[in-house]
Amino acid sequence: MTLALVVAAPLAGAIFLALFGGYLGRRTSGTIAAGAIVVSFGAAAAMAPVLLARGGSIDAPIARWLPIPGADFHLVLDLTMLAVVLMITAVSALIAIYSIGYLAGDRGIQRYFAALDLFVAAMLLIAVASNLLLLFAGWELVGLCSYLLIGHWRGRPAAAAAAVKAFVINRIGDAAFLVGIFLVITGQGTVEIASIGQLSITTSVLILGGALAKSAQVPLHTWLPDAMEGPTPVSALIHAATMVTAGVVLLIRMSGPLSDDVLLVAAIIGAITALGAATVATAQTDLKRVLAWSTISQVGLMFTAAGVGAIFAALFHLVSHALFKASLFLGAGSVLHATQDEIDIRRLGGMARRTPWTAAGFVAGALGLAAIPPAAGFFSKEAIAAAALDRPYLLALILLTSAVSAFYAARLVTLVFLTSPRSDRASSAHEPGAVMLLPLVGLALGTMTLGVAVAAGAIDLGVGALADAPPWLGALSLALAVAAVLAGWLLYRGGPRDETVLALARSGYGIDALYGRTAVPLFEAIARALELGAERTNGMVLDLVARTAMSASSAARRVQGGYLRAYETLLLAGAVALLAYWSIR
């Protein structure tokens, strides 16, 4: 039952913290939360030798659930998902430890850690559920936890609005996914992922819709930049380990049954999202929003890889992205922590001198983002590019995205860590404590070593190895990346530039505003109409009840005349009537 422990440990941690967190100290609750995830990691790692030795998968049937074939509490773990589970638990544990330092002064920290553990448990459930319905339970829990954590600072109206937005947009995808599952039940007669056959186009499209919303892909991506309102470790968690990768995990697990045409559509959507979001990221001035758009872009690349059937490339990029994006977010969190939440990169600068360890961790993440060896991002992006070799239009989009990513990574590092401080907060920054630096350094080391290890075959992800890419591809992508980094450095080494020409890109090409002008007012109008209708109906019903009661009581009060003899007469009449009734019966 080691496999059950993988999900049960963080779940137990979440329940314990939700019930008794209030009695514990802040540091204790954080330690329990991180410890639960470490137990989960240990359980997963303990299964690794068995799986690597004999392959196949480990089954853990726990209990029966629904009277639908396959819909049981049943976990299954194969090599592919083992890599994902190890990545989720390792990155989440580091983020939990980091949070102990980052949120040390926060009053709701027990609530935070309970939600964090539940988040991890839910994500692990998505990776190891044997069937679509159990997976969907994890899917919904992930949505719930993202709502709780994005809105953690509930006193802030912007955080509350962002939490609602994330939840509502995810519901759109969830609804599609659920209908897709219903179609799988009627069409296939089972929800067990291993025994689902080829799915129809409609079913595949619906399931893809769920993946698009959860992974923040066009056109359901607008919630992710706003989700930056949550605490920075939450952003790291959502972006690296637990939320946006859920869609990719779903595509990887369902890549067999999903229709090939729909998978190709996913690949094209992913590639377009990747390039579009990367260009938006170049124009952002908010440190965390640059990273948010970069996540949308990088997850787009994973969709492309999964869509063209390159499961290895998708998985490799998922893991390497988790490492470098977590480094970037934890580095950004340290910058915010050091500068009392100065988030505008135009007012930062020179942080490398003030906070060298943070800078080192952040730069390691940025190298991953820019795909420069030996960072893992270089190898995983090359794997994706190699997978798209026979589709030149996808290859072009991927290479362009890589170049743009390298450019904005360089812009970010130059503006935040190089140049000179442009505000008092930036010039008086101090390095945070070890509890925040050690997770950052750990992730940075992971970013720098994992890629080499996988590329050299030292670590087996369970779905083949790096495909033999032509040497010109690696050289070309490296040349592009270096050129883009140089361009970014040269353009921004003098400080922020006038970027008014990029206003359209900064707004995310106006998609969010478009939704704000079309879909949102439409639904608000529907909601208002329903509210009004409900009020009218309520009023009518309540009026009727009140009027009936009033007329009944005014009839009844006539009996209460206040004359004793009238009461006596009624009493007597009642007694006589009863007697008469009994004697007749």
Next chain:
Amino acid sequence: MPLAAYELLGALLFALGAMGVVLRANALSMLISVELMLNAVNLTFVAAARQYGQLDGQVISFFVIAVAAAEVGVGLAIVIDVARRHTTVDVDAASELRG
């Protein structure tokens, strides 16, 4: 004398008492009428006990006498209170609780 004669007398007394309760406005007359009703019932109980040679009826009539004594005690207390408040024992005067 047959049992029916006692029962007829009992019923007659009971009806007279009931009429007195309903028709008289004087609280004291009403109390007396209630006593009449109770004793009408006692008469039938005792007669039936004698007829069937069982003591149950007599026992119950003792209970009724005891309850009647308590009832008169409470009733007279109420009558005195009504008399103090309204300077009359006319029950129609005490009609503050009309709805």
